[in-house]
Amino acid sequence: MNEIGLNIRKLKNKTFTVVIALFTILTALPLIFIIYYVFRQGIAAINWQFFITLPKPVGESGGGIANALLGTVLIVLVASVMAVPIGIMAGVYMSENPDNRISRSARLAVEVLNGVPSIVIGIFAYLVVVIPTGGFSSFSGSFALAVMMLPLIIRTTEETLQRVPKALKESALALGAPYYRVIFKVVIPSGLSGIINGVMLAVARVTGETAPLLFTAFGNPYLNWNISKPMANLPLLIFNYATSPYKNWHRLAWGASLILIIFVLLLNITSRLAIKKWKIRF
Amino acid sequence: MENSILVTENLKAWYGDNEVIHGISMSFPQNHVIAIMGPSGCGKSTFIRCLNRIHELTPSSKTEGRIRLDDESIYSIPAIMLRRRIGMVFQKPNPFPTMSIFDNVLAGYKLNNIKLSSDEKDEIVENALRNTGLWEEVKDSLHQRGNFLSGGQQQRLCIARTIAMKPEVLLLDEPTSSLDPISAGKIEDLIVDLKDNYTIVIVTHNMQQAGRVSDKTAFFYLGRLIEYGKTDQIFTNPKHSKTQNYITGRFS
Amino acid sequence: MQQSRRETSSAADEQEASNRLKTAVHPRYRERLFQIAITGSVLVVLAIIGLIFSMLIVHSMPSIKAFGFSFIIDQVWNPVTSKFGALPFLAGTLLTSFLALLISLPFSLSISIFLGEYMQGSRLGEILRNMIELLAGVPSVIYGFWGLMVLVPLVRDFAMAINEPPYGVGILAASLILAVMIVPYSASVNREVLTQVPNDLKEAAYALGATRYEVVRHVSIPQSLSGIFAGILLSLGRALGETMAVTMVIGNTNSLPSSLFSTGNTMASVIANEFTEATSTLHLSSLIEIGLLLFVITFIINYIGRIIIKRFSVSVR
Numbered sequence: 001m002n003e004i005g006l007n008i009r010k011l012k013n014k015t016f017t018v019v020i021a022l023f024t025i026l027t028a029l030p031l032i033f034i035i036y037y038v039f040r041q042g043i044a045a046i047n048w049q050f051f052i053t054l055p056k057p058v059g060e061s062g063g064g065i066a067n068a069l070l071g072t073v074l075i076v077l078v079a080s081v082m083a084v085p086i087g088i089m090a091g092v093y094m095s096e097n098p099d100n101r102i103s104r105s106a107r108l109a110v111e112v113l114n115g116v117p118s119i120v121i122g123i124f125a126y127l128v129v130v131i132p133t134g135g136f137s138s139f140s141g142s143f144a145l146a147v148m149m150l151p152l153i154i155r156t157t158e159e160t161l162q163r164v165p166k167a168l169k170e171s172a173l174a175l176g177a178p179y180y181r182v183i184f185k186v187v188i189p190s191g192l193s194g195i196i197n198g199v200m201l202a203v204a205r206v207t208g209e210t211a212p213l214l215f216t217a218f219g220n221p222y223l224n225w226n227i228s229k230p231m232a233n234l235p236l237l238i239f240n241y242a243t244s245p246y247k248n249w250h251r252l253a254w255g256a257s258l259i260l261i262i263f264v265l266l267l268n269i270t271s272r273l274a275i276k277k278w279k280i281r282f
Numbered sequence: 283m284e285n286s287i288l289v290t291e292n293l294k295a296w297y298g299d300n301e302v303i304h305g306i307s308m309s310f311p312q313n314h315v316i317a318i319m320g321p322s323g324c325g326k327s328t329f330i331r332c333l334n335r336i337h338e339l340t341p342s343s344k345t346e347g348r349i350r351l352d353d354e355s356i357y358s359i360p361a362i363m364l365r366r367r368i369g370m371v372f373q374k375p376n377p378f379p380t381m382s383i384f385d386n387v388l389a390g391y392k393l394n395n396i397k398l399s400s401d402e403k404d405e406i407v408e409n410a411l412r413n414t415g416l417w418e419e420v421k422d423s424l425h426q427r428g429n430f431l432s433g434g435q436q437q438r439l440c441i442a443r444t445i446a447m448k449p450e451v452l453l454l455d456e457p458t459s460s461l462d463p464i465s466a467g468k469i470e471d472l473i474v475d476l477k478d479n480y481t482i483v484i485v486t487h488n489m490q491q492a493g494r495v496s497d498k499t500a501f502f503y504l505g506r507l508i509e510y511g512k513t514d515q516i517f518t519n520p521k522h523s524k525t526q527n528y529i530t531g532r533f534s
Numbered sequence: 535m536q537q538s539r540r541e542t543s544s545a546a547d548e549q550e551a552s553n554r555l556k557t558a559v560h561p562r563y564r565e566r567l568f569q570i571a572i573t574g575s576v577l578v579v580l581a582i583i584g585l586i587f588s589m590l591i592v593h594s595m596p597s598i599k600a601f602g603f604s605f606i607i608d609q610v611w612n613p614v615t616s617k618f619g620a621l622p623f624l625a626g627t628l629l630t631s632f633l634a635l636l637i638s639l640p641f642s643l644s645i646s647i648f649l650g651e652y653m654q655g656s657r658l659g660e661i662l663r664n665m666i667e668l669l670a671g672v673p674s675v676i677y678g679f680w681g682l683m684v685l686v687p688l689v690r691d692f693a694m695a696i697n698e699p700p701y702g703v704g705i706l707a708a709s710l711i712l713a714v715m716i717v718p719y720s721a722s723v724n725r726e727v728l729t730q731v732p733n734d735l736k737e738a739a740y741a742l743g744a745t746r747y748e749v750v751r752h753v754s755i756p757q758s759l760s761g762i763f764a765g766i767l768l769s770l771g772r773a774l775g776e777t778m779a780v781t782m783v784i785g786n787t788n789s790l791p792s793s794l795f796s797t798g799n800t801m802a803s804v805i806a807n808e809f810t811e812a813t814s815t816l817h818l819s820s821l822i823e824i825g826l827l828l829f830v831i832t833f834i835i836n837y838i839g840r841i842i843i844k845r846f847s848v849s850v851r
Binding site for chain 3: 111250
């Protein structure tokens with residue numbers, strides 16, 4: 001009687017293991033396949049021309065995505081310039097004053113902001129920047145992306161700085177240094193690897209975002225350096241060209257997808273390796 | 283007659299509503315080593331943290347009473363200026379991890395944005411490291427970060443960093459309790475050497491250490507000064523029964 | 535001056551340097567500026583959230599005044615006659631999100647059990663875990679592109695085979711792509727939850743002679759049930775806000791979906807499609823009201839999820 005019971009249990013266990021392994025593979029497969037597919041389609045589109053020419057009008061073959069490459073760099077750069085200082089300083093405040101009302105409300109606000117759908121942030125940027133300035137612009141797109149970057153940067157800055165031991169700060173203060181110098185010269189440098197990691201992750205996240213740019217940066221078939229005018233951008237281009245019926249534009253979209261995926265993956269991998277290498281342990 | 287460089291009068295301190303120091307009056311004679319000992323929770327760390335006004339950095343802390351350095355109230359000068367004249371070394375060695383050994387010694391100057399010529403820098407660093415007995419051990423790796431140093435060496439680096447500013451008083455908060463006995467011994471020798479140039483207040487929970495390094499010893503209990511006098515007198519002929527109980531190990 | 539300097543002992547130089555140190559005065563305004571900067575930055579964050587909510591409400595007002603509560607239950611969305619009802623999109627959103635959640639749950643749970651119970655601490659497990667987190671970072675628009683080119687034809691063929699309207703695009707395609715997208719996120723949340731089960735509990739079960747399946751079924755899962763539930767809520771929150779991939783494969787029809795194979799729209803996708811071409815202030819305002827609804831719904835779901843997690847001290851990225 002016991003023998004049979006034991007065998008049934010063993011069987012259940014084996015079956016379970018098999019089912020779990022199967023499902024895991026079934027899950028991994030489509031994901032790996034998607035990456036592979038993007039690579040395959042994208043490689044076919046990439047050549048030297050791809051990076052330095054503009055998209056050709058419908059019907060003509062060839063062309064490149066120079067406008068979108070430049071646009072992505074500019075939009076993300078301006079967004080970072082806005083989000084990084086504010087994010088880090090807010091993180092400093094929250095780690096130095098962890099228990100007061102402002103910090104506790106801010107922590108809640110950061111979590112809420114993190115969960116706001118990106119298209120709602122796009123609406124917000126439209127209402128707050130595009131309407132008052134009278135038109136679509138790269139700057140309004142950067143504004144939307146900056147709002148999305150803030151929660152990540154603030155959260156990692158606060159967590160990193162909280163791990164810096166209090167005695168380090170007190171030693172610096174005991175040397176008679178003013179508070180702000182202690183923060184800038186001792187506390188922040190000790191947590192730099194974590195802070196940079198947060199910034200890199202935030203950049204990786206917003207570089208691939210399309211929804212917030214649909215009605216802010218809007219897109220532009222030409223090369224544009226002016227941030228007060230509409231600007232092209234990789235994810236936007238992919239969206240517009242992928243949903244068009246033109247084969248040539250599909251080709252460009254695949255190439256753009258490849259570039260985008262490589263960039264985002266590289267950024268994620270680098271930030272992981274960097275944090276392992278440079279992290280100061282306490 | 284001893285010249286008292288640092289004096290407290292009826293010093294009281296609170297954490298929130300909790301009074302932890304109940305009116306302590308002490309005077310610290312110049313170029314002496316004064317040890318403060320007592321069981322844990324007796325307020326010795328809090329006491330010295332009042333002396334360089336680090337205590338007031340804790341939220342909801344309060345102090346009352348007078349403290350005078352060189353006969354001027356320490357509250358009449360900005361705290362950050364006071365702290366350059368009264369230096370502090372903490373229990374756990376903590377050289378700044380992002381600075382080289384060289385820069386660590388000069389940290390007091392760097393953080394205060396004092397410009398030094400490179401000759402001045404070299405002099406200050408070498409003298410401070412020689413005075414803490416570290417020079418021979420690190421002179422070839424001055425520009426590396428200090429994390430390869432042993433615990434004892436790191437603590438001596440922290441002391442070097444503090445004396446590089448030439449303070450008048452050195453506050454040491456249990457400086458050897460996270461070190462092995464050999465390193466602790468080296469630091470104790472260093473303390474005795476340093477008293478020629480500095481007045482040293484050392485908080486310790488190790489009675490024998492107090493006996494070894496100090497000229498005068500104070501015994502604190504539950505936030506009060508129970509007895510204060512010459513070290514050999516305290517240990518051989520204490521006047522107060524609580525002191526007697528403490529040094530005979532009735533409680534620790 | 536120079537010569538006498540060199541002749542004086544270095545001790546005097548040092549003393550001079552330390553005297554400079556002791557008398558150095560820092561202008562108070564720098565300290566104050568610093569405090570203003572960091573306090574200001576935190577207040578900016580609070581202001582942004584308040585501003586988002588208030589701007590959404592203000593600009594939804596025209597639509598709220600025109601339609602009131604019927605906005606949520608009306609299924610006619612007609613820019614031409616200026617009648618706007620959001621039911622088709624609410625239905626589309628809820629349908630695709632719940633379906634995606636249902637489809638993805640067994641897979642994400644399997645992965646997290648696999649990683650959490652079978653592969654703890656091994657190198658392969660760590661590689662897999664990193665791979666999953668990297669996959670969670672692939673942009674939505676790329677999933678959508680792939681979905682459009684590969685998934686949609688598959689769904690179309692499938693629909694033809696079972697005699698359903700062969701659009702390819704539609705609710706099913708959108709749910710599938712959404713499921714694929716939330717699996718990495720959901721898997722890492724569940725894995726974190728499962729690794730929080732105290733080891734001694736599991737070891738006690740093993741010591742009683744339980745098989746791995748039994749430990750998972752009777753100890754790990756029940757112990758982390760609340761965390762798993764919270765993870766489901768968080769994944770739901772993610773799915774609700776997902777825009778691009780869904781927009782590209784859902785077919786963009788403003789009517790109530792009648793089956794899995796019909797086309798439709800979600801709240802996010804109708805905004806993405808019609809915002810820049812809104813024909814009137816009322817049209818725009820209605821779209822913004824949909825944005826407001828989306829904001830509120832995701833807020834509530836995320837909030838409940840986070841509360842459950844905090845209550846049971848599980849920390850989640």
